[in-house]
Amino acid sequence: MNKNLYSYIHIPFCDQKCGYCRFASIGSTQKFQISKYVHSLVDEVRTSPLTPLLQERGIGVFVPPSPVGEGIQGGGYLKSIYFGGGTPSVLELSQIKMILDTMESKYCFDPDIEITLETTPINVTKENLQNWKKLGINRISMGVQTLSTKSLDEIGRGNKGDIIQALDLLQERGIDNISLDFIIGLPYVEKGEIKKDIEYILDAYSFIKHISVYLLEEYYNEDKIIETKYDKVTYPDDWNKLGIKDEDYLAEYREIKKFLKSRGFHSYEISNFSQPGYECKHNQAYWNHSQIVAFGLGAYGYTNGVRYRNSDSFNEYYKREKKVQELSNSEDLFLEKIMFQLRTSGIEQSLYSQLDTNKINLFIKDGYLKEENSVIKLEDKGVLVMDYILKEII
Incomplete structure (x- = not known):
């Protein structure tokens, strides 16, 4: 240790x-x-x-x-x-x-x-x-x-x-x-x-x-639950109530991320950007x-x-x-490890077998997650509903 x-x-x-x-x-x-x-x-x-x-x-x-x-x-x-x-x-x-x-x-x-x-x-x-x-x-x-x-x-x-x-x-x-x-x-x-x-x-x-960019807390709503059926994820009509008040907020996050990258900042966590070191x-x-x-x-x-x-x-x-x-116990530590990895560099392939891969694939298909170099990462729009994604894949 x-x-x-x-x-x-x-x-x-x-x-x-x-x-x-x-x-x-x-x-x-x-x-x-x-x-x-x-x-x-x-x-x-x-x-x-x-x-x-x-x-x-x-x-x-x-x-x-x-x-x-x-x-x-x-x-x-x-x-x-x-x-x-x-x-x-x-x-x-x-x-x-x-x-x-x-x-x-x-x-x-x-x-x-x-x-x-x-x-x-x-x-x-x-x-x-x-x-x-x-x-x-x-x-x-x-x-x-x-x-x-x-x-x-x-x-x-x-x-x-x-x-x-x-x-x-x-x-x-x-x-x-x-x-x-x-x-x-x-x-x-x-x-x-x-x-x-x-x-x-x-x-x-x-x-x-170093720059930190947050979305106003009210745009997250962990109490709302997206109905999940056996073979698909059903998103409600009032999706805005789950965290995306307006696509403008997601678009702005993307544009800020793109701009900061052009200035030498890398995203080392979903809300944090820094120059190397x-x-x-x-x-x-x-x-x-x-x-x-x-x-x-x-x-x-x-x-x-x-x-x-x-x-x-x-x-x-x-x-x-x-x-x-x-x-x-290993379950507690595993839950924290998955959460921290998803917020930062992504979920390692060695952990896939302990997750709901069907749900992961559905989130990838819907554009909330992506697989990159054998690592599962959040897409930009997945950032807005990360807590929900975690609940579903674990």
Whole structure:
């Protein structure tokens, strides 16, 4: 087993919670509330593991390394830290430092550790960038979503000027590992507008090396079930309710993917595009089933065959309540492996015998899947209903 670790740290606070956000977050920047949370999170890092089950399963990776410099006990290093949210950039410098100092006292940082901080444009200032860089933060993930001022105003995300100012500052401060998020399907955004936004930004700011493109959550509807008969898949007349509100969204996704490829970006996961060498280590860790230690409200982790999740209730989190699921049997691990492979490089031929090949062939015939070099991959329109496809073929 690979002894290397990756870490996710959840900061649930935002200047304002966006209407489309499904993550554990609140629109609050009250100093007392944030301070209480940060101290609780730091205590969680110091005292993990926090449940008898995790302790019983021998989660030795939580033991402080000794001696320093030889990695985690038994070998291995902490390869990445990802501050997600929420909006982690609302934290004061001293709070981020406290968290990182505690992490470094607990784990051996890899010499090339990647430390990502999610931020909004309004939190990108000269002072913040300078201080973040001093703390070792070497990757910034900024939520752009769209350059439409009307849409940004509707979802409470500032305006285009804030974004341009933030990009100017990022360019000046020399942080070259930058990721930008965009969303297809926001209100008041016309067909093709997100592609134009991405094109405009890459023309003006060539230092951007990573782009994430998401479809607005409401266009997915996992509760709707497509009726499946023995020898064919029957798609309902109101297909739009299953995730494709309009073919325009699928067309835009395709055009963005094509454009990014022309600029040297490759799609290493259905929503993520990067230039070579700028893939997000945190993302890859999840999809490669690597060991992840997670801290904070609602955070998910996976270590030594145990999947665990912190409560997304503040009261329960402060009481250290976790939901623990042991992934000890081959079926659990197989399901996760198929899901991760379908999102990334495709399902390996060696796994075909354990899947419903009749359904796979039907999805290939209907243009939702494709077989390429003995690997089953998603077609672009399959991206929109991937969860349904997974349910059918497993």
